[in-house]
Every structure is written in structure tokens, then in C-alpha cells.
Amino acid sequence: MNAEASDPATCLRPGARYADDHDPFWPRTELHALRGQLGLDESVTDAQLQLAARSAAITAAREFAQWRRVLRDRGFKRLEDIAAHAPGRVLSRCYRECLKRATRCALAHTSCAQTGPPEVVHD
Template identity: 40%
Template structure:
């Protein structure tokens, strides 16, 4: 689905000091190497660019889920992993959905910024090729948030 191809690990000296982005103690840490692998981001996306995109994604997602988080904390849960629910591979579904939302928001951010990398004809073609992926990432973000909150994915009204 992504327009990027894996190009191996980032060159030495270009990784995040701890390889993670942490937000509030409630939300799980985001592993940058795992995210890079999931999104198949190559080395043209530098660690600082990736960190910037993940931070923007985390701010956006955390704001959307703030009311839900506050409810859970009021119920006595100090971390997302503690909130009761179904698990997949031993990890709560909510953790998977949270990470999915962060990944999708990061993917959209990186794709949008990648457009400005190369303004030659091949760069313009590449930007056109990845444009649908931006929409796909935005859709995946919306679905992950809606699934997280337990709401339906589609709203239909008769006009």
C-alpha cells in the first residue's frame, strides 16, 4: 500500500537516542524502528523527519482520544495496557488500534512531506503515484480511531 520501499536500517549515528517516542504515561511508547518497518520507510526519510512526523501524529491522535483517556483514568487505569478488553497476540486490542492510528497518521504526514523531495518530472510522477496512499492512510487513521472508540466506521443519512 505504501509508496516507499525498505532500504535497510538507517545509517549509524542517525537513529533516535532511545528509538522511541513517549507521550503521556497512559499511552504506549512508539518504537520508531518498528514503525519504520511497518510503513516500509526507506533511508530517504531521515530519523529527525520520522520523529517529527510521529510527534505530530501522537499529538493529533492523543487529542482525539483525550476524553476516552480521562474516563479510563477516572476508572483507575493508569496505562492503556491496563484497560480490560480483548487481546491479540497477548496485547490488548486497544494498544494495537492506538499504534495503528499513530502509524496511519505518520504515514500520511510522511507521504505529504515526501512530495516536496523531488520537483523533476520523475518527482512529479512519484508524487502523483503516492497521492492515493495519503488518502488511504487518512482513511486507516479514521478507522483505527473509530474502532478504538467502538463507533461505526460509516455515517449515512438520507437527504
């Protein structure tokens, strides 16, 4: 078995779509799983979710840039490399939570852009 086939960063599920492919340090996020975690129905299209999730991945990468820099300086190539340690699990959980929240926020902005701001009713 070659090393690339066992590498989680390169072992992708055939046909699966992912939100973030710009930086191998951060864990990949499968769009179908993200849709389920966020409890989204069909009113959110795949294209909307993909765009929101990609934007969220960029936001999360910016938020965690200092962590990435420090870990890379210490020789870690991916966040999963430190997942066996409690701090690594916490950082991974925080990154994924940031990604979910930023995706939800991006989808809310998309929704507002499509429907316009809420109407203000004066008595």
C-alpha cells in the first residue's frame, strides 16, 4: 500500500464534494456531512452551501492562522497530526465549530441578499 493511499488528506470519497481544498493543514469538510450537521433542508441549494462553506473555510483559516503558523514551525503538516493529544482535539473541534458558524452566517447573508432586508412595519 502506498503512503498516498493511506494519507487522510488525499483519501477522498469518490463523488463527495468538499468545502475547503485550499490548505491541506486544515481538515476537509464534506458538504453532505456539513448540511446534516447544520440541519439544512433542500431550500439551501448545493451551490449556496458550497459557496458559504468555502467562504467559511477562508474565515476559519484566518481566525486560526497563528495556531497554524506555530504548529507548522513545530513540524506538524496537518492538524490531524496532533489529534492524538488533547490540545489537538480541542483545536480541531474549535476549527470545525468556527467553520459551521461561519457557514451558517454566510448562508444567512445570502438569504438576506436574495429576499432583501426584513420589512419594517410602523404602527
